Amino acid sequence: MDKMIAFCGITCTECPAFLATQKDDDDERKKVAEMWSKQFNAKIELKDINCDGCLSESGRLVGYCRICEIRKCGQEKVVKNCAYCADYACEKLSKFHKEAPDAKNTLEGIRGNI
Ligand code: SF4
């Protein structure tokens, strides 16, 4: 499977929700739902764990990704991901990266090679 880097820099193809969906494995979906319910103090159910990744047009996304402004913006600007954007790193991306340093590192790595 090719690596999918989201607009924000998250590696979708390493996300447990993405992996459970691609395997169509309900035992894994259940584990992810339980893990994230604890982690995010929210009621996440097996049926919520369906995701084809940020760059997919299938419409299957999980949680925050369904309402994400970074994804919407990246699609409107038609960039491969935010590393390729002339406005990198905008305020909304910088705010997100404070919570997701790995995603930031991924985009910084891409920018270093552009
Ligand atoms: S939807 Fe947003 S937060 Fe989710 S992977 Fe895509 S850009 Fe990142």
Ligand code: SF4
């Ligand atoms: S403006 Fe920000 S969120 Fe939008 S594509 Fe550029 S870096 Fe990403």
